[in-house]
Amino acid sequence: MSKNKKTLKIAIAGLGTVGAGVVKILENNKDMITSRTGRVIEIVAVSASNRSRDRGIDISGYDWADNALDFASRDDVEIVVELIGGSDGVAASLAKQSLAAGKSFVTANKALIAHHGFALAQTAQDHNAALKFEAAVAGGIPIIKSIGEGLAANNLTRLCGILNGTTNYMLTQMEATGKDYSEILEETKLLGYLEADPSLDLDGIDAGHKLAILSSVAFGVKTDFANVYMEGIRRIKLVDIEYAKELGYRIKLLGIASISDAGLEQRVHPCLVPNAAPIAHVDDGFNAVVVEGDFVGRTFFEGRGAGEGPTASAVVADIIDIARGHNGPAFFIPCHDMKDVPAASISNRYGPYYIRLHVEEKPGVIADITAALRDKNVSLHIMLQKGSEQDGSVYVVMVTHEVREKDVMTALDQINALSSVIDKALAIRIENL
Amino acid sequence: MSKNKKTLKIAIAGLGTVGAGVVKILENNKDMITSRTGRVIEIVAVSASNRSRDRGIDISGYDWADNALDFASRDDVEIVVELIGGSDGVAASLAKQSLAAGKSFVTANKALIAHHGFALAQTAQDHNAALKFEAAVAGGIPIIKSIGEGLAANNLTRLCGILNGTTNYMLTQMEATGKDYSEILEETKLLGYLEADPSLDLDGIDAGHKLAILSSVAFGVKTDFANVYMEGIRRIKLVDIEYAKELGYRIKLLGIASISDAGLEQRVHPCLVPNAAPIAHVDDGFNAVVVEGDFVGRTFFEGRGAGEGPTASAVVADIIDIARGHNGPAFFIPCHDMKDVPAASISNRYGPYYIRLHVEEKPGVIADITAALRDKNVSLHIMLQKGSEQDGSVYVVMVTHEVREKDVMTALDQINALSSVIDKALAIRIENL
Numbered sequence: 001m002s003k004n005k006k007t008l009k010i011a012i013a014g015l016g017t018v019g020a021g022v023v024k025i026l027e028n029n030k031d032m033i034t035s036r037t038g039r040v041i042e043i044v045a046v047s048a049s050n051r052s053r054d055r056g057i058d059i060s061g062y063d064w065a066d067n068a069l070d071f072a073s074r075d076d077v078e079i080v081v082e083l084i085g086g087s088d089g090v091a092a093s094l095a096k097q098s099l100a101a102g103k104s105f106v107t108a109n110k111a112l113i114a115h116h117g118f119a120l121a122q123t124a125q126d127h128n129a130a131l132k133f134e135a136a137v138a139g140g141i142p143i144i145k146s147i148g149e150g151l152a153a154n155n156l157t158r159l160c161g162i163l164n165g166t167t168n169y170m171l172t173q174m175e176a177t178g179k180d181y182s183e184i185l186e187e188t189k190l191l192g193y194l195e196a197d198p199s200l201d202l203d204g205i206d207a208g209h210k211l212a213i214l215s216s217v218a219f220g221v222k223t224d225f226a227n228v229y230m231e232g233i234r235r236i237k238l239v240d241i242e243y244a245k246e247l248g249y250r251i252k253l254l255g256i257a258s259i260s261d262a263g264l265e266q267r268v269h270p271c272l273v274p275n276a277a278p279i280a281h282v283d284d285g286f287n288a289v290v291v292e293g294d295f296v297g298r299t300f301f302e303g304r305g306a307g308e309g310p311t312a313s314a315v316v317a318d319i320i321d322i323a324r325g326h327n328g329p330a331f332f333i334p335c336h337d338m339k340d341v342p343a344a345s346i347s348n349r350y351g352p353y354y355i356r357l358h359v360e361e362k363p364g365v366i367a368d369i370t371a372a373l374r375d376k377n378v379s380l381h382i383m384l385q386k387g388s389e390q391d392g393s394v395y396v397v398m399v400t401h402e403v404r405e406k407d408v409m410t411a412l413d414q415i416n417a418l419s420s421v422i423d424k425a426l427a428i429r430i431e432n433l
Numbered sequence: 434m435s436k437n438k439k440t441l442k443i444a445i446a447g448l449g450t451v452g453a454g455v456v457k458i459l460e461n462n463k464d465m466i467t468s469r470t471g472r473v474i475e476i477v478a479v480s481a482s483n484r485s486r487d488r489g490i491d492i493s494g495y496d497w498a499d500n501a502l503d504f505a506s507r508d509d510v511e512i513v514v515e516l517i518g519g520s521d522g523v524a525a526s527l528a529k530q531s532l533a534a535g536k537s538f539v540t541a542n543k544a545l546i547a548h549h550g551f552a553l554a555q556t557a558q559d560h561n562a563a564l565k566f567e568a569a570v571a572g573g574i575p576i577i578k579s580i581g582e583g584l585a586a587n588n589l590t591r592l593c594g595i596l597n598g599t600t601n602y603m604l605t606q607m608e609a610t611g612k613d614y615s616e617i618l619e620e621t622k623l624l625g626y627l628e629a630d631p632s633l634d635l636d637g638i639d640a641g642h643k644l645a646i647l648s649s650v651a652f653g654v655k656t657d658f659a660n661v662y663m664e665g666i667r668r669i670k671l672v673d674i675e676y677a678k679e680l681g682y683r684i685k686l687l688g689i690a691s692i693s694d695a696g697l698e699q700r701v702h703p704c705l706v707p708n709a710a711p712i713a714h715v716d717d718g719f720n721a722v723v724v725e726g727d728f729v730g731r732t733f734f735e736g737r738g739a740g741e742g743p744t745a746s747a748v749v750a751d752i753i754d755i756a757r758g759h760n761g762p763a764f765f766i767p768c769h770d771m772k773d774v775p776a777a778s779i780s781n782r783y784g785p786y787y788i789r790l791h792v793e794e795k796p797g798v799i800a801d802i803t804a805a806l807r808d809k810n811v812s813l814h815i816m817l818q819k820g821s822e823q824d825g826s827v828y829v830v831m832v833t834h835e836v837r838e839k840d841v842m843t844a845l846d847q848i849n850a851l852s853s854v855i856d857k858a859l860a861i862r863i864e865n866l
Contacts, residue, residue, distance in 0.1 A: 029586065152753045
């Protein structure tokens with residue numbers, strides 16, 4: 001039990017939504033946090049791009065730094081909190097310099113940890129400093145702690161999750177309103193839910209960052225974002241959501257990671273998930289993670305994925321952990337025990353597929369399509385075709401039996417070369433969680 | 434970072450299902466756990482009521498103690514793991530003596546912590562020892578850690594959960610098979626899912642124990658099992674499950690705790706929960722907990738509630754925590770900060786109710802019933818009556834608007850006194866989570 005009542009001094013770099021939230025929590029819940037940690041947590045300095053912006057918080061009592069890198073050399077600062085963002089630049093320099101100076105480093109920066117997690121963990125270990133990033137993945141869910149500590153008795157081999165709230169919101173809205181992708185995209189932009197670079201959300205990159213972090217925590221592998229397969233939601237149409245529903249599924253953008261003799265599998269892509277799976281009912285901006293352990297079985301965690309409150313809650317939980325003296329390795333095992341595991345190729349995925357085709361309605365089209373599938377031994381379980389569109393084209397939806405990914409993709413390449421194909425065939429993996 | 438590679442020696446009291454599971458995890462995942470903790474965890478001694486029983490584990494390498502209390506005075510033992518059960522007797526003596534001797538104490542015993550949690554936490558604090566009980570609540574969900582650490586930045590004021598897997602299994606089976614309570618009860622007994630004293634499951638006592646523990650962890654109040662209101666599932670009929678379904682609800686046995694100016698509310702009883710709530714879809718032996726924080730918003734956790742693997746996983750997580758040097762206060766704040774909060778009476782609950790009546794079908798019955806409700810200002814939202822049973826009786830189901838519990842109960846007392854009432858009226862609280 002820590003009897004150390006010494007003040008714990010922190011500096012915060014970045015005062016956007018999350019940074020302001022961290023200040024609010026530390027001020028509003030100050031007495032409670034002092035009781036929970038046995039230490040008074042004091043913000044001594046802050047830094048941001050704009051000093052005078054109204055953030056709904058009073059920062060006049062804190063030192064101001066024009067350059068956040070100054071925090072790394074301040075003798076009185078025990079924890080540097082980085083809420084700037086970006087995989088490189090100031091955030092990365094601040095991480096390296098702070099840890100090398102023996103300061104603990106708390107961040108919500110998923111890109112930074114996905115790209116440099118292992119190297120930073122090594123720097124932290126070498127200088128006996130703590131590196132913590134609970135807020136980088138699924139803000140409102142204490143998933144890093146749950147995997148690294150709560151489920152630490154288990155050998156974990158598989159996890160999956162809805163890791164991006166914005167795209168989950170968009171898919172939920174498409175189903176709820178019956179509006180198509182482009183219309184919902186515009187509405188989501190207006191709401192300010194998209195990252196400054198929308199590609200991070202729409203192409204699955206943000207979810208990929210989070211998945212790479214979760215893999216490292218769960219499997220003890222070196223962070224390997226470069227080998228995450230990513231495919232976003234840009235090609236999902238309302239018609240896919242409607243057909244999926246008819247087939248007993250919902251469409252979710254999932255991150256899936258597993259480790260086996262085949263290697264480390266890390267992939268982010270839209271999936272059809274059965275209605276009966278809890279993850280099928282995680283809607284709007286919520287995130288969820290499913291973790292399976294050899295002893296604990298299946299566990300399921302759900303909470304808000306982003307936003308001021310949930311993300312700041314996770315940042316402060318990390319600060320509280322450090323105040324309590326919980327300063328273990330960043331990925332919960334020493335760096336020299338972290339494994340280099342070769343990536344498993346997605347082309348070896350074996351499972352069922354939903355395939356949506358948009359073709360001209362004329363004799364022989366279906367024969368050509370089914371022949372291409374037959375040639376790659378892709379056998380069909382269900383085929384739906386429901387009348388024509390106004391322009392005389394037709395949507396054909398098929399569900400395959402379990403097949404090899406490369407066979408499906410080769411067959412679709414052949415199908416896409418047919419002159420009757422209006423829009424490139426879309427295959428969505430079905431995950432029977 | 435702990436560089437302490439010294440062996441951590443533990444003794445296990447109780448080798449039932451969970452005890453055997455703990456031995457299996459520590460043996461099967463030994464190398465992984467050593468990497469995760471930096472220490473070799475060694476079982477040095479075990480104790481159980483029967484030495485020779487086949488448990489699927491080899492205990493010949495451990496010292497045997499006929500009396501588990503011997504562990505409290507063994508100099509080489511750092512952690513005593515108690516898996517005997519029971520709120521008093523050997524378990525309680527072992528807890529007191531171990532902690533008083535400065536040993537850490539890990540237990541899965543919910544009755545012990547519900548009854549003596551605060552006193553044991555005080556003993557632990559006085560002797561600088563750790564007291565941990567993750568396995569006591571919702572085995573497969575790291576909920577104690579999630580609340581006490583993961584959500585520690587938040588002021589928590591409300592939580593609820595499905596905390597008893599056996600009754601959740603029974604309710605799920607009634608709906609799935611269309612069999613009535615008594616038949617499912619017999620099947621559940623045969624499966625061995627019921628506690629040795631079935632009242633612990635069926636009357637909500639087991640869930641009550643767990644709720645009292647969660648309240649202390651979440652709200653920082655002294656454990657107060659004596660004031661938990663408990664009502665089990667014995668009066669739930671198939672007809673209730675069917676009517677609930679028709680009304681858009683499912684019936685779940687929930688534990689609900691909240692803290693407000695009205696005091697500490699702790700209640701376990703069947704509830705109608707809306708189909709749209711995630712907790713409505715937690716089936717069979719699974720447990721779930723919903724926690725709301727001032728910054729994090731709503732979080733939802735689901736996992737297996739009991740059984741060898743999930744419970745042992747939680748016990749070993751506590752051992753790993755101690756091996757990592759995480760030895761903070763049992764309820765995450767020092768004992769002198771734990772509050773004595775008066776109990777809020779359930780008679781002040783304000784909300785909607787489902788009421789099921791079984792009455793003789795004759796003129797004036799409904800008039801008498803509705804008059805009794807009117808006299809207590811209980812206004813009705815829905816009333817369903819669907820033809821008669823073969824014996825000429827009739828089920829009448831009503832849903833009230835939001836009303837005060839004591840008014841509903843007083844009205845039902847009057848209704849129950851009517852000669853036309855065949856079976857005492859059943860009121861089930863509707864919780865629009």
